[in-house]
Amino acid sequence: MSGVWVGLETNNGELRSVAFEMLTAARRLADASGAQVCAFVWGEGAQDSAKALGECGADSVVVVELSGDASARPAEVSAALAQLAAEQKPSVVLLADGAFSRSVAPALAQKLSASFVADVIDVAFDEKPVFTRLPYSGKVIERVAPTDASALTIASIRPKAFEAAQPEEGRTAGVSTFAASPVAAARVLQDVVRAVSERVDLSEADVVVSGGRGLKGPEGFKVLEELADVLGAAIGASRPAIDEGWIDAQYQVGQTGKTVAPSLYIACGISGSIQHMAGISASKYIVAINKDPEAEIFAQADYGIVADLFEAVPLLTQQMRDMLQA
Ligand SMILES: Cc1cc2nc3c(=O)[nH]c(=O)nc-3n(C[C@H](O)[C@H](O)[C@H](O)COP(=O)(O)OP(=O)(O)OC[C@H]3O[C@@H](n4cnc5c(N)ncnc54)[C@H](O)[C@@H]3O)c2cc1C
Numbered sequence: 082m083s084g085v086w087v088g089l090e091t092n093n094g095e096l097r098s099v100a101f102e103m104l105t106a107a108r109r110l111a112d113a114s115g116a117q118v119c120a121f122v123w124g125e126g127a128q129d130s131a132k133a134l135g136e137c138g139a140d141s142v143v144v145v146e147l148s149g150d151a152s153a154r155p156a157e158v159s160a161a162l163a164q165l166a167a168e169q170k171p172s173v174v175l176l177a178d179g180a181f182s183r184s185v186a187p188a189l190a191q192k193l194s195a196s197f198v199a200d201v202i203d204v205a206f207d208e209k210p211v212f213t214r215l216p217y218s219g220k221v222i223e224r225v226a227p228t229d230a231s232a233l234t235i236a237s238i239r240p241k242a243f244e245a246a247q248p249e250e251g252r253t254a255g256v257s258t259f260a261a262s263p264v265a266a267a268r269v270l271q272d273v274v275r276a277v278s279e280r281v282d283l284s285e286a287d288v289v290v291s292g293g294r295g296l297k298g299p300e301g302f303k304v305l306e307e308l309a310d311v312l313g314a315a316i317g318a319s320r321p322a323i324d325e326g327w328i329d330a331q332y333q334v335g336q337t338g339k340t341v342a343p344s345l346y347i348a349c350g351i352s353g354s355i356q357h358m359a360g361i362s363a364s365k366y367i368v369a370i371n372k373d374p375e376a377e378i379f380a381q382a383d384y385g386i387v388a389d390l391f392e393a394v395p396l397l398t399q400q401m402r403d404m405l406q407a
Pocket residue numbers: 292293294295296318319320321322333334335336337338339349350351352353354355356357360370371372373376388389390391
C-alpha cells in the first residue's frame with residue numbers, strides 16, 4: 082500500500098483530540114502494510130502542531146497554508162489535497178468525521194475518482210485497507226474495502242473511536258509547507274455562527290449530561306448544567322428538546338445528531354428511543370434517570386434511577402460536589 086494520509090484542521094489554534102486518534106488509525110494501516118503516514122495540517126497554529134504530530138506517529142508533516150478566506154476554506158483544502166494526492170498517489174486519506182469533512186470529503190473523492198467511507202470506527206489491513214462502520218443506527222456492522230487494492234479510499238473517522246496516539250520519545254517527522262492556491266468558494270458563506278461555550282466539545286467529552294422531553298422546558302437544562310459544571314461534563318439533548326427550541330441543535334445526540342462515546346452518559350428524562358440510543362451506544366457507562374420504571378432506556382442503561390429528575394439531579398449534584406470537594 083502507498084501512503085496513509087491524515088488531514089487535520091486545528092481548532093482555536095490547537096489540534097483536537099481526534100487528530101491523535103486518527104494517527105492511531107493511520108499507524109495501524111501503515112504498520113500493517115509497510116506504508117508511511119503523512120499528516121496534512123491547516124488552520125491557526127498549524128505550524129506549531131507539527132512537532133506533536135511527529136512525536137505521535139506521523140512520518141512526515143505538511144503544513145497547508147490557506148488564503149485566510151473562511152468561506153473558501155473547504156474548497157481550498159479539497160483542491161490542495163486533490164492536487165497533492167494526484168501527484169503522490171496515497172492509498173488512504175483520513176479526515177475527522179464532522180461538518181468540515183462532510184463538506185470536503187465528497188468533493189475530494191469526486192475530484193480523484195476515489196471512494197468515500199463515512200463515520201469509520203475501526204480499520205484493519207487485509208491485503209487492502211478494511212474500514213468498519215455501523216450503519217442503520219448501529220444495527221449492522223459493515224466492513225468496507227476497495228475492490229481494487231491500489232485505489233484511493235477517503236474515510237472519515239468517528240471521534241473517540243480510537244485510542245489517542247501518545248508521544249514516543251525520539252520520534253520526529255520532517256516538516257514541509259504547501260501553499261494552497263486560492264480557490265473561489267463554490268458557495269457563498271453568509272454568516273458563521275459560533276456558539277461560544279466554556280464546555281468541552283460534546284463529541285469528544287468524557288462525561289455527558291443529557292436531557293430530553295422530561296425536562297419540560299429550557300429551564301430544565303439549568304438543573305442539568307449545575308451537575309455538568311460539577312463533573313466538568315458536556316451537555317447533550319434528545320431531539321424533542323431541540324424541536325421544542327429549548328436548546329440549540331448543536332447539542333442533539335442520536336441518529337440525526339451527534340454520536341458520543343464518553344466514559345459516562347447521564348440521560349435525564351429521556352425514554353431511550355432507538356434513534357437516541359444510536360448516538361450513545363459507544364458510551365462506557367449509561368446512567369438513566371427517569372420517573373417511569375418501564376422506560377425503554379432502563380433496558381440498556383448500566384445504572385437506573387427511577388425518580389423525578391427535578392429531585393434526583395440536584396441531589397446527585399450535591400453528592401458529587403461534596404465528594405469532589407472532600
Ligand atoms: C428519522 C428520525 C430520526 C431521529 N433522530 C433522533 C436523534 O438523533 N436523537 C433523538 O434523541 N431522537 C431522534 N428521533 C426522535 C426519537 O424517535 C424520539 O422521539 C426521541 O428520542 C424521544 O425523546 P425523549 O426521550 O426526550 O422524549 P420522550 O420519548 O417523550 O421521553 C421523555 C421521557 O421523560 C420521562 N420523564 C418525564 N418527566 C420526567 C421527570 N420529571 N423526571 C424523570 N423522567 C421524566 C418520561 O417518563 C419519558 O420516558 C428521531 C426520530 C426519527 C423518526
